[in-house]
Amino acid sequence: MAKEVLNDSLLKKMSKNQIFYPLLGFLAVFIFMFIVSDNFLTVNNLTNVGRQVSINAIIAIGMTFAILHGGIDLGVGSVMALSGTLTAGLMAGGMAMFPAILIGLFLGTFLGALNGLMIAYGKMPPFIVTLAMMGIARGFALIYTGGYPISGLDKAFGFFGRGTIVGIETPIFIMLFAYLITWVVLTYTPFGRHVYATGGNEEASRLSGIKTNRILFLIYTISGFTSALAGLILTSRLMSGQPNAGVGFELDAIAAVVLGGAAMSGGKGTIIGTLLGALLLGILNNGLNLVGVNPYVQKVIQGVIILIAIYIGTEKKKARS
Amino acid sequence: MPKLLELRGISKSFPGIKALDNISLSLEKGEIHALLGENGAGKSTLMKIMCGVYNNDEGEILLDGEKVVFSNYKDAINKGIGIIFQEFSLIPYMNTVENIFLNREIKNKFGLIDYKTMKAETKKLLDSLDIHFDVDVPVNTLSVADQQFIEISKALSLNARILVLDEPTATLTPKEAERLFRIMRALKEKGVGMFFISHHLEEIFQICDNISVLRDGQYIGSRSIKDCNTDELVEMMVGRKLTNTYPVKTHTITRNAPVLEVKDLQLTKNSKPNSFKLYPGEILGFSGLVGAGRTELARAMMGADPCYKKEVFIDGRKEKLNSPSEALEKGIGLLPENRKVEGLILPFSVKDNISMNNFSKWMKAGMFIDGVQERLTANKIISDVRIKTPTPDTPVMSLSGGNQQKVVIGRWLNNDCKVLIFDEPTRGIDVGAKSEIYEIMRRLTDEGMAVIMISSELPEIVGVCDRVEVFREGNIVADLTGDDINSTTIMRYATGN
Numbered sequence: 001m002a003k004e005v006l007n008d009s010l011l012k013k014m015s016k017n018q019i020f021y022p023l024l025g026f027l028a029v030f031i032f033m034f035i036v037s038d039n040f041l042t043v044n045n046l047t048n049v050g051r052q053v054s055i056n057a058i059i060a061i062g063m064t065f066a067i068l069h070g071g072i073d074l075g076v077g078s079v080m081a082l083s084g085t086l087t088a089g090l091m092a093g094g095m096a097m098f099p100a101i102l103i104g105l106f107l108g109t110f111l112g113a114l115n116g117l118m119i120a121y122g123k124m125p126p127f128i129v130t131l132a133m134m135g136i137a138r139g140f141a142l143i144y145t146g147g148y149p150i151s152g153l154d155k156a157f158g159f160f161g162r163g164t165i166v167g168i169e170t171p172i173f174i175m176l177f178a179y180l181i182t183w184v185v186l187t188y189t190p191f192g193r194h195v196y197a198t199g200g201n202e203e204a205s206r207l208s209g210i211k212t213n214r215i216l217f218l219i220y221t222i223s224g225f226t227s228a229l230a231g232l233i234l235t236s237r238l239m240s241g242q243p244n245a246g247v248g249f250e251l252d253a254i255a256a257v258v259l260g261g262a263a264m265s266g267g268k269g270t271i272i273g274t275l276l277g278a279l280l281l282g283i284l285n286n287g288l289n290l291v292g293v294n295p296y297v298q299k300v301i302q303g304v305i306i307l308i309a310i311y312i313g314t315e316k317k318k319a320r321s
Numbered sequence: 322m323p324k325l326l327e328l329r330g331i332s333k334s335f336p337g338i339k340a341l342d343n344i345s346l347s348l349e350k351g352e353i354h355a356l357l358g359e360n361g362a363g364k365s366t367l368m369k370i371m372c373g374v375y376n377n378d379e380g381e382i383l384l385d386g387e388k389v390v391f392s393n394y395k396d397a398i399n400k401g402i403g404i405i406f407q408e409f410s411l412i413p414y415m416n417t418v419e420n421i422f423l424n425r426e427i428k429n430k431f432g433l434i435d436y437k438t439m440k441a442e443t444k445k446l447l448d449s450l451d452i453h454f455d456v457d458v459p460v461n462t463l464s465v466a467d468q469q470f471i472e473i474s475k476a477l478s479l480n481a482r483i484l485v486l487d488e489p490t491a492t493l494t495p496k497e498a499e500r501l502f503r504i505m506r507a508l509k510e511k512g513v514g515m516f517f518i519s520h521h522l523e524e525i526f527q528i529c530d531n532i533s534v535l536r537d538g539q540y541i542g543s544r545s546i547k548d549c550n551t552d553e554l555v556e557m558m559v560g561r562k563l564t565n566t567y568p569v570k571t572h573t574i575t576r577n578a579p580v581l582e583v584k585d586l587q588l589t590k591n592s593k594p595n596s597f598k599l600y601p602g603e604i605l606g607f608s609g610l611v612g613a614g615r616t617e618l619a620r621a622m623m624g625a626d627p628c629y630k631k632e633v634f635i636d637g638r639k640e641k642l643n644s645p646s647e648a649l650e651k652g653i654g655l656l657p658e659n660r661k662v663e664g665l666i667l668p669f670s671v672k673d674n675i676s677m678n679n680f681s682k683w684m685k686a687g688m689f690i691d692g693v694q695e696r697l698t699a700n701k702i703i704s705d706v707r708i709k710t711p712t713p714d715t716p717v718m719s720l721s722g723g724n725q726q727k728v729v730i731g732r733w734l735n736n737d738c739k740v741l742i743f744d745e746p747t748r749g750i751d752v753g754a755k756s757e758i759y760e761i762m763r764r765l766t767d768e769g770m771a772v773i774m775i776s777s778e779l780p781e782i783v784g785v786c787d788r789v790e791v792f793r794e795g796n797i798v799a800d801l802t803g804d805d806i807n808s809t810t811i812m813r814y815a816t817g818n
Contacts, residue, residue, distance in 0.1 A: 188689040190680040197677045200666035207625055207657050207664070208678040208732060209649030267668060 018268070021312055022260045022276040025305075029280050033287030040287055047169060051237075053282035054171035055080075056252045057275060058230040060260075061182050062112070062223025063253040064274045068186075069199040069219055070266025071126030075115065075133035076227040076253055077246030082141040083108035084231030088150040088241025097157055104235075105228045111137060112224015113217065120216035130220075134250070141243040151240035161237025171233045178229070182271045195219060199266030255302070256281055259309050280305075323386025325350045325514045326371075326483055330380035333366055340366040343380070344540045346533055348483065348514040353505060355525045355546075356518050357558055358535035359721075359751030364518055367535070368485050371516070372404040373397035403476025404485040407492075409468055413461035418443045420460055421475045446474050450504050466497035470504065477508075484508065485516045490524055491749055494611050502528050520751065522551050534558055559753045566756045567784030568763040574787055576600045578637065580771045581653070581740050583622050586631040588614075588795070594630075595797050597790055599740060599771045604762055606782040606806075607775040609792030609815045615775045616658055618792070619742050623648040623655055635739070649678065652739035656729050656746060658775070660722075664729045667718035671710050672699040674717050675731045682735075702731040706761055723754025730761060741765065742773045747781060759785050779808050791815050 014020050033040045059076045066073040087104030091097060111133060118129045163170045186192035197205040198215045206212045230249075235241050259277030262269025281302065288298045326348040333341040341363045348354050356364050369375045371382070373391030381388050384400060391397040397404075411420050422439045429435040443456050452470045460468055469489055476484060486505075490498040505515060505528060519525055525532060526546060534541040534557040541557050580601045585594035595618060599605050607615035621628035624642040633642050635651050642648050645655065657663035665674055676695050683694035699713050708727045710720055717728050726746060733741055743762065747755045762772050762785065776782050782789055789806050791799040791814040799814040 184689070188692075190684075190690065193673070193677060193680065193690070197666055197669070197673075200669050201662075203663050204657075204666055205677070207645050207655055209646045209654070209736075210678055211644070211646045267666065 018261050018270045019273045019276065021309070022273040022280070025259065025309060026276045026280045026283075029284050029287070029305075033283055033290075037287055037290040039290050040283075045286065045290070047172070049279075049282045049286045050172040050175075051169055052286070053278050054175040055230045055234050056249065056256060056281065057175050057278035058178055058226050058233070059249055060253040060256040060274050060278050061178055061271070062226035063250070063257050064182075064260070064262065064269060064271055065195060065219040065222050066126065066130075067254070067257050067262050067264060068195050068266060068269050069216060070202075070264070071119065071216075071219070072130060072254070072264075073112075073115065073220060073223045073227075074127065074130040074250045075111070075137055076223065076230075077249035078134045078137035078141065079108050079111050079224055079227040080231035080234065080246040080249065081243055082111070082137040082144070082231075083228035084235035084245060085141050085145050085150060085241035085243050087232060088153060088235050089144060091153050091157065092150050092241075097154055101232060104232060105225065108228020108231060109221055109225040112227070113221040115224065116217035116220035119220060120213040126220075138243075145241065145243040147243060149240045149242050153235075153239050157236055158239055159236065161233050161235070161239075171237070174229070174233065178226070179271060179275050186271050191215070191218070196267055199268075201267070252281065255306050258306065324348065324383070325352075325385065327383040327386075328367075328371070328380065329383065331367065331370060331377045331382075332379040333370060333375060333377050340538050341370070341377075342538045342540075344535070344538075345380075346540075346543070348516065350482075350512045350514055351509045352531065353509060353515045353517055353529045355529040355532040356516055356535065357525070357532055357554060358541075359558055359723075359753055362535040362558075362751075363538040364535055365487070366538075368404065368487060368516070368518070371397070371483075371485060372402050398476075398479055398481070401480055401482040402485070403473075403479065403481030403483065405469065405472045405476065405487060405489055407487050409472055411460050411468055411471060414459050416459055417447075417454075417456035417463075417471050420471055421446070421478055442478075443474075446478055450474065450477075450507055452504065464497065465492045466494075466500060469493070469501065473504065473508075477513075481513070483514045483516075485518075487518050488520065488749065489517075490519055490521060498524065520749065522554060525554075526551075536560055555752055558751070566752070566759070567781075568756075568760050570763075570787060572602065572767055574600060574603045576603075579634075580636060582634040582637075584632040584634070586618060586622060586633075587629045588617060588621055590629050592629070593796050597797060597800070599773060601739070601769050601771050602766050603787040604766055604772045604774055604785055606786030606789040607773060607792060608779070608782045608786075608789050608811050611777055613792035613815065614795035615792045616744055617795075618797075619744065619773060619775060620655070623653050623742065625655060649736065649738075652737060653742070654733040654736060654738045654740070655742045656726070656733065656744060658744040658748070660725055660729055665717050665725060668716050670714045671703065671708060671717055671720070671728055671731075672696060672713040674728050675699050675702055675735055678732060679736045698735065699731075702734055706731050706734065707757065721751075721754070723750040723757070726750060726754070726758060727761075730758070738770065740771045740773070742775070744775045745777065746774065747776070747778070755781075779811060782806070782811065783808055793817055 039045055059080065062076060063073055083104040086107055087100045090100035090103060115129055115133055118124045119126050160170055165173045186195065194205070194210050194215050197210060198212045202212055234245055256277035257269065257274050259280055260269060260273030262273065284302065284305065285298065288301065324347045328344060328346045331341055331344045344367060358364050366375065370377045373394045373396050383389065389400060391400065412423065418436065418440045421443050427435045427438050440456060447453065454463060454467050460471060473484065489501060493501060508515065517529055529546050531543060531545055532549065532554065533543040534554065536558060579598040581599040584596045587594050607619065609615055620626045621631065622633060624644045624647055633640050640651050642651065661667060676699060680690050682698065683691040685691045696713065703710065703713060706727045708724050708731060710724060717725055720728070746758055750758070762774065766772055774786060783806055786806060789801045789811060790797045791801065791811055793815055801810060
């Protein structure tokens, strides 16, 4: 009896933790896939999942920042494509690998900073600004490439998408490293706390002396950078710059963030939640592929899972008030 | 004859607290019944039970002598209970007619909305209460008072026989409150029973027939308004005698070097320049009627809002102050008027609300927040200003108004400020917490800080301030010290008589 009470309160305590539900969802899907497919729990397959997930997961970092402040970044997929094609194009044109990579990363960061300027200082709504950026960046990627993929890249460039680093696949390593840094930033730095505060109540934060405009500016700059980083990995994996890459990636990133327990209204969410959300989507895709579910049906399943996750989130809110 | 409404032995618990413990109350036809109690005493919970938002754990509700159970809010409305919340439930961009008939629009034979009939009905309703304003404009262009009257009219149009008014006068000017009372008296004539909640005892004496006091979820007692006085009520509310609500102005202030000097601040190109000085150790009051420009001046001064022109000197040095963050760097903090919207991040914890704008004291390696030190500081501030909270991790939205205000104060104590601006610091706060806040202000000035207190409550200005700037129509019209700080003199300047 006493033990039951203890368990009950422990469960309650755990359920209050913000990553409880994302973790539960992740484990549920993981176990389900383990049961239905023999090939799921193999090193080979899980590495494969990790590689596939890494791109969405890295984009979702920037999206987490944007959603934490109550905004959104719809331009991530296009910015990713433009940065990737630029790096590929520069290398194909004879530039050395590292300068080309740096310029590609810089372009993405710069476009994010432009978003940030318009949102923070121009007081324009994030949805519209980044929607416009989505079109602009995609347009530039198509103009730059003439609509054709850029290939014939230096073999060494494959390191970022296909290589390994200390025994781990490079994309997975970069992803984990980026998440570690983000976790430290969001949890242990004033900037991270200010992101949460600004998302929780922008006006109260401003009046308390937090430089909210600077926070907003940095949030979108970070999102530009993570998009470009994802672009680097994708371009390396495909060994070509694809102007049409990343269409719809913003939706996957938003899905990962929301499955991770973040509130679209801002101020609530965790980066670990986002990682779990991205992984959940990844193993779901992978598992359904393994058991041979029609890709069209997969889309439906993914949508339903997002709806269920949101439903659980809103139910909790109702019960509290 | 059965009572209009009777509550018998109502109890309600929330996880961890007993919000209401065996409360019994009754309301007659045409009675105005005041519900008194400090914030957190259980008034809101009781009201929410009366209108079906919460269910009571124990006890029963009788309407006209018959037992009723309200399954939800709508059910309560159907049974004749109307409730006017502090936050209105009007749709801001719709007009009065559309709001009153929201979700029960009158339709013509084609099933389309019959605006003409709705408007005529609305007019009839408003006329019966002697309320007159343009019913065709969006309600957000109307005054707060008019919006409140719309809420009342809406409740009456739903045949409410019982009205619950939750601090209706908190956002009204004295004149508007007078209008509200006139309407309440008219409703009384019609036999509507009303529960009235207010922190202003004068109002209660002016309008109510009976008073019931709650404290910590307990029923303390009821009195007829004729046989009780303010002291007795305050004692019932706080459970102790409050002999002197205001801290004594003991210390002497030397006014040599101002910590803050504002010269020729113009809000717009066409407004007149205003100047004032603030000295260390004093509480400077900004008094005047609502809308006299006190908040605007203070906010423009410290950069929270833009202004046309200003010169600000801090300790004699000219400073720019273009934003609250620059003001903070120079040691000036603002506790905004609307603390729930502009002061706090409601879902965040007490600790996070305190530490949010200054982590510099607990940085490790110059970059990372030392969570342990942060927590220790938060704990110290919580006990220093006596914030009543179960834990430092409790969300501030679950605290009472007084404790929420103390959280905002705590945030500024975590910074090394020279000047704090308290904008309406005691609005919506109960008597006990009010005097605690005055004491904190006094303690801070004793330690050498300077405080500006913007307040619409004259007794508070007179009781607390060392010096008072009186505002009228956007300008400072008088600078009062000593015996000149009294209600009559201030009002004379404030109204221009």
